[in-house]
Amino acid sequence: MKIGIVMGSDSDWPVMKAAAEAVAEFGVPFEADVVSAHRMPTEMIDYGRQAASRGIQVIIAGAGGAAHLPGMLASVTPLPVIGVPVPLKYLDGMDSLLSIVQMPAGVPVATVAVGGARNAGLLAVRILAASDAGLREKMMQFQERLKEQAYAKGEKLRAEAAEL
């Protein structure tokens, strides 16, 4: 396992699945699990402490509301932690965003946008790609496809605009 994807509840999975899908697209081994700082603090600490020795290289942690999971994991592991603010019924994820992003100096969490699990997956792949030429090549091909898709959309828009 190279990437550990964890979330505070299985109710986060519909959002967090996009991180797993992005990682899977690049063929990077990952695991996904429910780990909660609030509901299973001892297990959460164990997960964070053991992640590096189990071969995990990047942790993606998603949580909603009072989202303490990403920061607590970052406090017990030397691995990079990417936090995903999961939007809930109330406050539209602002609570989760602020809980994750405002970390004290010395304990970084790389926070993506509210609901931005796909970008979390892509960022984790980029972190691994920094020391993996094959993965870097795949990332560059992905970026090329992204550019072509954006360009094709622009072409369609320009053609439509020209008809007016």
Ligand SMILES: Nc1c(C(=O)O)ncn1[C@@H]1O[C@H](COP(=O)(O)O)[C@@H](O)[C@H]1O
């Ligand atoms: N923010 C946290 C933590 C934590 O940070 O440890 N554990 C669970 N939760 C969040 O509680 C929300 C509601 O969970 P339930 O749907 O299970 O009631 C979820 O978004 C979860 O991430």
